[in-house]
Amino acid sequence: RAKDAGREQFAWFDEQMHRDSVHRVQTEQDLRQALDRDELLVEYQPAFDLRFERISHVEALVRWQHPLRGLVPPLDFIPVAEESGLIQRVGEWVLARAVAQATRWSHIPDLRVWVNVSPHQLADAGLPERLAAQLHRAGLPGDRLGIEVTESALADVSRLAEVLGRIRALGVAIAIDDFGTGYSSLARLNALPVDVIKIDQMFVADLGTARGEAVVAGIVTLAHAIGAEVIAEGVETLPQLTTLSALGVDSACGYLLARPSAPEHLPMTVPAESSFCWRAGMHPSVAR
Ligand code: C2E
Numbered sequence: 001r002a003k004d005a006g007r008e009q010f011a012w013f014d015e016q017m018h019r020d021s022v023h024r025v026q027t028e029q030d031l032r033q034a035l036d037r038d039e040l041l042v043e044y045q046p047a048f049d050l051r052f053e054r055i056s057h058v059e060a061l062v063r064w065q066h067p068l069r070g071l072v073p074p075l076d077f078i079p080v081a082e083e084s085g086l087i088q089r090v091g092e093w094v095l096a097r098a099v100a101q102a103t104r105w106s107h108i109p110d111l112r113v114w115v116n117v118s119p120h121q122l123a124d125a126g127l128p129e130r131l132a133a134q135l136h137r138a139g140l141p142g143d144r145l146g147i148e149v150t151e152s153a154l155a156d157v158s159r160l161a162e163v164l165g166r167i168r169a170l171g172v173a174i175a176i177d178d179f180g181t182g183y184s185s186l187a188r189l190n191a192l193p194v195d196v197i198k199i200d201q202m203f204v205a206d207l208g209t210a211r212g213e214a215v216v217a218g219i220v221t222l223a224h225a226i227g228a229e230v231i232a233e234g235v236e237t238l239p240q241l242t243t244l245s246a247l248g249v250d251s252a253c254g255y256l257l258a259r260p261s262a263p264e265h266l267p268m269t270v271p272a273e274s275s276f277c278w279r280a281g282m283h284p285s286v287a288r
């Protein structure tokens with residue numbers, strides 16, 4: 001009987017795996033067409049400088065307007081794109097879009113548009129040249145663009161440092177995304193040219209406990225010691241925002257401040273509610 005149950009379970013796993021792989025193949029096929037049919041789109045989410053109450057960063061986030069599935073979030077197709085090699089085309093497309101948008105925003109002082117770049121794109125030695133070509137074609141100065149990278153276990157650090165160095169030589173800034181959740185080691189961090197460290201939303205969710213706050217304080221100290229700026233991601237509540245500010249975090253983004261949106265809807269000023277809270281001395285009870 002136990003054997004039967006085991007066999008049944010295997011059959012279930014089999015079926016599940018089969019369904020997953022069918023889904024993956026389907027997604028890959030659809031994604032190939034999506035590129036040709038122009039079904040991808042980019043939304044933008046601002047981060048706000050906590051001291052000066054102004055936009056400090058804007059992140060480009062890709063979405064897929066699927067004809068049947070609706071708006072598909074990146075985590076449902078970026079991994080498939082990475083496995084199938086389509087990530088190069090998706091990545092180039094997002095980059096071109098972000099560069100064009102940054103050019104449209106060039107009248108806004110000091111605004112950088114940040115693009116997520118996957119480990120597979122970074123593994124390609126041609127990336128710095130293609131970035132340079134995109135900037136040149138658009139007539140966009142490199143200091144209007146930034147790339148966000150996560151530390152991947154695969155890339156060897158000296159090669160990564162070399163590629164990032166060539167990208168940075170264009171004036172393009174480098175952010176470490178989802179800091180503290182991957183294979184980060186302090187040795188690696190020290191070997192890389194880093195302008196910005198993005199604190200993952202997981203750590204923001206842990207605020208309100210002494211340990212959670214100590215971790216963020218530690219990241220801030222470390223980042224500032226290596227000359228990097230700190231952005232906190234995923235800020236959803238006013239207490240989180242005030243705590244982050246008190247801990248010395250430079251910028252914050254999250255649903256409390258602004259959701260990702262079409263570029264024409266990007267709020268260029270700080271949302272009134274949170275702005276009021278900052279002026280009121282960072283005390284949530286005063287603001288409410
Ligand atoms: P990420 O780069 O860490 O982006 C932040 C994610 O957090 C975004 O999810 C954003 O919509 C979400 N977010 C922002 N504020 C809040 C908040 O207050 N609460 C919560 N719960 N979430 C918030 P999204 O757009 O679904 O993107 C997920 C991930 O997909 C990104 O994480 C990034 O790793 C990847 N991704 C997005 N666009 C691209 C792209 O063009 N290329 C590549 N390679 N990866 C991308």
Ligand code: MG
Pocket residue numbers: 059116148177
């Ligand atoms: Mg990012």
Ligand code: MG
Pocket residue numbers: 177178198200201233
């Ligand atoms: Mg992140």
Ligand code: MG
Pocket residue numbers: 178
């Ligand atoms: Mg993330």
